[in-house]
Amino acid sequence: MQLAFFGGIYNNHIALKTAIADAQQRGAERMFCLGDLGAFGPHPDRTCEIIREHKIEVVQGNYDHSIGHGLNDCQCGYTDPRDNHFAQLSYDYTLANTSDEHRAWLRTLPTEIRFEVDGFRFLLCHGSPRRTNEFLWESTTSTPFLNKLCDDFACDVILGTHTGLHWQRTWDAFPTCSNLTGTSEACPTITRSYINIGVLGRPENDGTTNVWYSMVRTGNDAGAGRSPLPWKVEFIPLAYDHNQLAREMRAEHLPDEFIETILTGWWTTCLEVLPSKERRRGQW
C-alpha cells in the first residue's frame, strides 16, 4: 500500500495541485491531509475545492476548527506579540474569504483518523493525539514522551504536522508482559514511530523554495523482507510555481513578509516559537 500525506496547506493551492499529481504519479493509493487548509496564502476556497474534489481524507487542524466555527483567532498557540500579529492578519483574510459551505464542511472534519497495517496501528492527527495545536518539535520532544502518547492512545505509528518542519523518530518500546498477560516476564520488542509529514504551505526555513510532503509505503511496497519495519517513510521535496503563488499573494495584498518567505525559503514570522536547534538552522 502506498499512502500520501499532505501537511498544512496554508491556502497554497498551487503546491497542493502539484503534490497531488506527483503523489499519483508515484502510485499513491490513498491521500490524506492532516489539517490547516487555510492561513498564509491566497484564495482559501480553492484549496477546499481541490481537497474535496480529490476525496482526500482530512484531519481537522486548529485553523480548520477556528474557521469552521468562526472563532476570533487561529488557535495556533503562538506566545510572541509579533507572531500573533501576523497570524491574525492571515486568519482574518482566510475567514473573510472562505465560503459558508466550506466552513460548514470544515466543522465536520474528524480530529483523528486511525487504521491498521499488518497489525500496526496508525493514528493520524494534526498536532498531537492529545491536543490539536500541540507543537512536537524534533529537538524538544523526548522519546519517552512519544512512547507514552502511543501507550495512551493505543497506537504504534503517529503521523502529525502543525510545526511546519518534517522529521521522524523510530524507537523500540519494551513493555513487560504484565501489560498483556498479567505476568512480569519481558516481552518482545515493539517498534514505534512518530512521523511529522511537513507542510505544503510554505518552505522549511532552509533557504530553498520547495515545500514537503510524505509517502508512507507498507507491506510489499515497503520492501517486505528487506526492511526490518513493515512501513517506510519518504519525505518528498516538491518544487511548484512559487512565483505564481507570490503574484497571487501580492494581488490579494497579503503581507510582504509572507511573500518574502515564499520567494526566499526563509521564515520571516512565527519564529519565536522555534526551539534553539530549529531556530539556528534558519537565517532570522
Place this chain on the structure above:
Amino acid sequence: MIANTEQLPIVELGSLDELWFQVAGTRCNLACTHCFISCSPHNNSFGFLSFDEVERRLLESVKWGVKEFYFTGGEPFLNPDMVSILERTLDFGPATVLTNGTVLKPEWLEQLQAAVQGSLYSLEFRVSIDGPTPELNDPIRGPRTFERALRGVELLVQHGFLPIITMTRVWDETEDDAVLGQFRNLLNDHGYDRPRLKVLPRLQLGAEATRTCGYSAADRVTAEMLVGYDTSKLVCQHSRVVTDRGVAVCPILIDSRDAILGQTLAEANRSFAITHGACATCYQFGAICTNPSSGSAFKPMTNDQ
C-alpha cells in the same frame, strides 16, 4: 480533571510533561529584591542536587513520559555538577537552564555546545535580566549585574547558543512594546542579532512581598473559577519539581508548607489545592514557567464566538 470536593480548587496532575530540578536549592550569588523564594548566598533552606540524585530522577522519569527537563535555583551554575548534569540530561530529553548569566565560564559552554551537537535535543539557556538599562535592572538584581549578565549573553552567543532573555515585568504592562523594542536594540548592539525575549509576571512572594506587597486574601482561585477553565494552563497540571527535600508541586511554591508532595514521582502524582496567592497569578497568565516553543494551551471549542 477537577474535583469539587469541599469547594477547594483542586487540580490533578494530568500528565508529567515537564520535570523541574531545584538543582542549586535556594543558593544564589545574587540576592534579587523580587526573588519569590528569596535566594541569596546565605539562603540554605534548599540545598544542591547531586549528579547521582538527578540521574536517578531522570531514570525514574522515563516511564512517566516526561517531555522536557528544566533546571533552576538559586543559580544553577553554582552547583559544581551542573555541566555534567546537563550533559546527562541531554541523553533523556530537551533541557532548559534558568541562569542569571553572571558566573558562566567559556570552558563550560564549549563542553555544553559539544553535548548539544551530539544530542537529538535542544539545550536552552534562559538568562534573567530585568530591563534594558542598568537603571532598571541593577536596583533589583544588584550593582553591576546588568553589565555582568550581558557579558554572559555575549559568551553564550559566541558559543553558538540562542539564549532566551527572561525579564520579570517590573514596569507597567502598557510599556511592554517600548521595553521589548529597547531590549532588542540593546542585544543587537551586543552581537545578538535574533534576540529571544520572554516576559514573566511578578510573583508577590518571598523578597518581592517585601519590595512591593504580598498577595491579599482576595487574590485567590476558587473552585467556581475552575468550572470550564482549561487547567492545562496551570503549571501544576503538567509539572513537578525535584528538590533536596522531596518532589514539590511547582517551582514557585517550594517554600510553602504543603508544596512537598512526596519523595518519588509516583508519590507526587496526586492532586493539589491551588489556594495560594501565586496560584492566582498562574491562573491569570497561564504557561508562565515553560518556554515559548511549548506554545499556549488549547482545547477545541464547539460554539461559535
